[in-house]
Amino acid sequence: MKEFKAKKQNEILIKGARLLDPGSKLDKVADMLLRQGKIAGIGQGFPSENADVLDVGGCVVFPGFFDLHAHLREPGFEDQETIASGCAAAIAGGFTGLCTMPDTEPVTDTRGVVEFIQRAAEKTMVDISPAAAITKDCCGAELAEMAELVQAGAVAFSDAPHSLANAGLLRHALDYACMFKVPVIDVCEHAGLAGDGLMHEGAMSTRLGMRGIPGIAEDIIISRDLHLAEYTGAAMHLAKISTKRAVELIRDAKKRGVKVTCDVTPHHCLLAEESLAHYNTDFKVKPPLRTVADREALIKGLRDGTIDAIATDHTPHSPEEKQVEILAAPFGTTGLETAFSALYSGLVQSGRLPLEILLQKISVAPRKILHLTVPALREGAPANFSIWDLQAQRQVTADSFYSRSRNSIFLNDTLQGVIKAVCNKGQIWQA
Amino acid sequence: MKKEKYLAEIIDPNGFQRTLRRLASEILEQCGGAGNLVFIGLHTRGFPLAKRIIECVKTEENVDVPIGSLDVTLYRDDINHRAESLQMQVTDVPMDIAGKTVILVDDVLYTGRTIRAAMDALIDLGRPAKIRLVVMIDRGHRDLPIKADFIGKYLPTSLGEEVSVKLKNIDGEDGVYLVSTEREET
Amino acid sequence: MNRHLLGLEYCSREEIESIIQTGFSFKEVLSRPIPKVPTLRGKTIVNLFFENSTRTRISFELAQKRLSADTVNFSVAGSSVAKGESLRDTIRNIEAMKIDMVVVRHKSPGVPCFLTECTDAVIINAGDGLHEHPTQGLLDIMTLQEKLGSVEGLKVVIVGDILHSRVARSNIYGLQKLGAKVALCGPPTLIPVKAEQWGVEIFYDIGDAIRWGDVLNILRIQLERQSAGLFPSRREYTQRFGVTLEKLRRVDKEITIMHPGPINRGLELEHDLADSEFSVILDQVTNGVALRMAVLYLKSGVPAQE
Structure with a gap:
């Protein structure tokens, strides 16, 4: 685990970088002057006597990323991640905003826990917007006190990492949430169909002798949730979709005008079930890595707008938990520190996804889904961005993480794109 | 890969047959006839050599002497020092050897390690009254205190040389040759 | 030759043939007055059984003793694994005691593969979850070769719970x-998805399977599969998939019956059939020791990757 050190921003002059902000239709090489945490000017020839000069010729500046789906583990599982270490990991991956999932201990289902998370986040460089539990203790039985939770700062509701099995209760949650303009995030997996599966059900699981989680375990919940969204008219967000059929169902629903949004993880866009051939537990994730056909459908969904956002599903696990036999290992991979460079290497470089769309999915769309302010590279806006050297590469090694955990699905991969610096909340972090 | 380079003929086909007859006579003389004899040939050339000696015994005494084949792979002392496990050969000793005089037959006696392994293997098969060793060639360089009772020919050799015993019943022609072998890198 | 034996999927035809041929050589060794050879003296083998198994463990243990190896048995009950020690730590600890070979059985698929990454010892898979049980597969083939000469062109039906079977x-x-x-023959609920990838015929009726095949390898049906909703009742399973003398007599040909054991007599196999002239079930057990000796002998000599 690496030590994270940020500095307070003085006057900073960022020289020579390409500024890329699709939201502001900005794409040019220019200098950028930061003063008091804000972008004071974009252009050329700023005086540099009083400023710290950051010469980043050849690098690119993007507005800060936002992760819709991060498990930061605090309170309750601080051995795996704390809010501080999770935020350090986020910054190291270019994420300046996070939506944290409620599977803490105690569960994020009271004002107390929401405020605890926000207080802890104040000391970090990241803007944290917690999602609160839909049901008390995420038990799927009774609704949590949603109005109070929204008042405390919750920006969404979810029982992640589980789907809310009771469709009647989910319907009530959607209806109730209409009062606050806050989306309900469902993770789409039918518990009965998923059973105690370990990987995608198919030829590969049969060969490897692993119980499977069929694609329909997801599709059936997606269908149900789309019907509920259509019926209630509420804002429904479907997290971590992974099948071709899910993409098709959502595409059709959107055509019909259903108010639904969805996200996909980097690893589902980049990897497939074959990765499990050697029973490496780092590849044991939920939903499971699917087939190549599913993966290609997800990429198409990103391109055509069916899939709104990219979410990392950052799920830290300690080595003691994860470095065991595959049957006993928990699901999940960390994601914050690798998301952008993995997608850039895997999709943008190969020309399968334009960089502008990637930025849209990883920075703009997640915040719009949660009705949050979108950062921009424009004069007067808060300095909220990351700087990347896209010509450079790095190897993902076990000692390269700011996260407390190192269960990365991209461990030992070489990724294109190295982060140089991040600015947010009046602070700067340099790699 | 091993490549054999022919150096000299040590025994020609006629001489080979004469040697077999002499060995058979010596065995019969020293063991007091064929009555209590059992021949055990070692893989791979000891077994066909044993067959040839038995033919001579039959010519001389008109009796059928029982014969068995013995593979000593599992008794070797270098099993933990080899790069790969050796493929096993057939061990077929269909008769009881307890109380018998076992005539152990091999083509070349060299370090004596194979014979040591063969004696251990034999004793696990039963308790022979006596074990006698017959070899076609004794080439010297013993590592262990082992000595043959009946020798076709004593042939001093250098370590770089090898002795190749050919048999009519498997190679098409009888004979003993001195060869040099060089390991070919592959 | 592979250094470890993780599964037959990863073995070449040559490797399989070489192991079985050596198995026959060891069968001869087992028929000697002293059925023991000094071959693996000084080698230490640990039997790491995380799952209960009497037959396979005894078979391996006997094979090890017949080869004069030193053996240590490690079973989960009462061990540190039950106290929360990780598999990796367990194997590291065992390895620190200078172990040459590990025979492992575990309920999780892939554990033998996992162990090859945490130790230098040779790993022999004695059954990993629903994945593979290579020595059982090898001894089944050896038994068929012994009885029928060759398996080339032979038609073998595997009957029963294919889904949960590493033997299959x-x-x-x-x-x-x-x-x-x-x-394969069994109810569709017990045939794994995409079984057709193996290029196998699939029968849902034991009569059809018997008409097609020369050999029936009948798997044990575990009754907990019924409570999991995979078949309705013991009675219905027996009627449709149970192998009986009467069903065998309906076809006019010689059928060989195998079973990896332990048998549920009266469920998947009629009471007396296991002891009939059709059965080679006890040959399987005898061959099991010889075959495992062959595996231990051959693998003891394969060096670590240079």
Whole structure:
């Protein structure tokens, strides 16, 4: 685990970088002057006597990323991640905003826990917007006190990492949430169909002798949730979709005008079930890595707008938990520190996804889904961005993480794109 | 890969047959006839050599002497020092050897390690009254205190040389040759 | 030759043939007055059984003793694993005691593969979850070769709970590599998805399977599969998939019956059939020791990757 050190921003002059902000239709090489945490000017020839000069010729500046789906583990599982270490990991991956999932201990289902998370986040460089539990203790039985939770700062509701099995209760949650303009995030997996599966059900699981989680375990919940969204008219967000059929169902629903949004993880866009051939537990994730056909459908969904956002599903696990036999290992991979460079290497470089769309999915769309302010590279806006050297590469090694955990699905991969610096909340972090 | 380079003929086909007859006579003389004899040939050339000696015994005494084949792979002392496990050969000793005089037959006696392994293997098969060793060639360089009772020919050799015993019943022609072998890198 | 034995999927035809041929040589060793050889003296083998197994463990243990290896048995009950020690730590600890070979059985698939990454010892898979049980597959093939000469072109039906069977998977890979034709027979709920990827016939009626095949390899049906909703009742299973003398007599040909044990007499196999002239079940057990000796002997000599 690496030590994270940020500095307070003085006057900073960022020289020579390409500024890329699709939201502001900005794409040019220019200098950028930061003063008091804000972008004071974009252009050329700023005086540099009083400023710290950051010469980043050849690098690119993007507005800060936002992760819709991060498990930061605090309170309750601080051995795996704390809010501080999770935020350090986020910054190291270019994420300046996070939506944290409620599977803490105690569960994020009271004002107390929401405020605890926000207080802890104040000391970090990241803007944290917690999602609160839909049901008390995420038990799927009774609704949590949603109005109070929204008042405390919750920006969404979810029982992640589980789907809310009771469709009647989910319907009530959607209806109730209409009062606050806050989306309900469902993770789409039918518990009965998923059973105690370990990987995608198919030829590969049969060969490897692993119980499977069929694609329909997801599709059936997606269908149900789309019907509920259509019926209630509420804002429904479907997290971590992974099948071709899910993409098709959502595409059709959107055509019909259903108010639904969805996200996909980097690893589902980049990897497939074959990765499990050697029973490496780092590849044991939920939903499971699917087939190549599913993966290609997800990429198409990103391109055509069916899939709104990219979410990392950052799920830290300690080595003691994860470095065991595959049957006993928990699901999940960390994601914050690798998301952008993995997608850039895997999709943008190969020309399968334009960089502008990637930025849209990883920075703009997640915040719009949660009705949050979108950062921009424009004069007067808060300095909220990351700087990347896209010509450079790095190897993902076990000692390269700011996260407390190192269960990365991209461990030992070489990724294109190295982060140089991040600015947010009046602070700067340099790699 | 091993490549054999022919150096000299040590025994020609006629001489080979004469040697077999002499060995058979010596065995019969020293063991007091064929009555209590059992021949055990070692893989791979000891077994066909044993067959040839038995033919001579039959010519001389008109009796059928029982014969068995013995593979000593599992008794070797270098099993933990080899790069790969050796493929096993057939061990077929269909008769009881307890109380018998076992005539152990091999083509070349060299370090004596194979014979040591063969004696251990034999004793696990039963308790022979006596074990006698017959070899076609004794080439010297013993590592262990082992000595043959009946020798076709004593042939001093250098370590770089090898002795190749050919048999009519498997190679098409009888004979003993001195060869040099060089390991070919592959 | 592979250094470890993880599964027959990863073995070449040559490797399988070499192991089985050596198995026959060891069968001769077992028939000697002293059925023991000094071959693996000084080698230490640990039997790491995380799952209960009497037969396979005894078979391996006997094979090890017949080869004069030193053996240590490690079973989960009362061990540190039950106290929360990780598999990796367990194997590291065992390895620190200078172990040459590990025979492992575990309920999780892939554990033998996992162990090859945490130790230098040779790993022999004695059954990993629903994945493979290679020595059982090999001894089944050896038994068929012994009885029928060759398995080339032979039609073998694996009957029963294919879904949860590591024996089935090892048999499929091994038999097909040696040129046999394989079919599966069982209720669709107990046939794994995409089983057709193996190029096997699938029968849902035991009568059809008997008409097609020369050999029936009958798997044990575990009754907890019924409570999991995979078949309705013991009675219905027996009627439709149970192998009986009467069903065998309906076809006019010689059928060989195998079973990896332990048998549920009266469920998957009629009471007396296991002891009939059709059965080679006890030959399987005898051959099991010889075959495992062959595996231990051959693998003891394969060096670590340079």
